[in-house]
Amino acid sequence: MKREVILIREIEHCRSEMNRVARVHPLTSPEVLRMSIRLDQLMNEYEGLKQKRQQPAFREASYC
Numbered sequence: 001m002k003r004e005v006i007l008i009r010e011i012e013h014c015r016s017e018m019n020r021v022a023r024v025h026p027l028t029s030p031e032v033l034r035m036s037i038r039l040d041q042l043m044n045e046y047e048g049l050k051q052k053r054q055q056p057a058f059r060e061a062s063y064c
């Protein structure tokens with residue numbers, strides 16, 4: 001659970017930073033693209049943690 005909280009903070013920070021950079025540089029600039037890729041990675045990791053947390057409950061329910 002703690003990693004999820006950390007990821008949420010990192011996602012919010014990365015999103016904010018990407019928006020700040022995108023106001024100065026074109027959306028296709030290397031800086032913005034790099035931040036977008038990092039944001040995708042963070043969001044994918046967060047979704048993976050959420051799915052892992054939900055799977056045990058699903059497995060238990062399917063054995064009933």
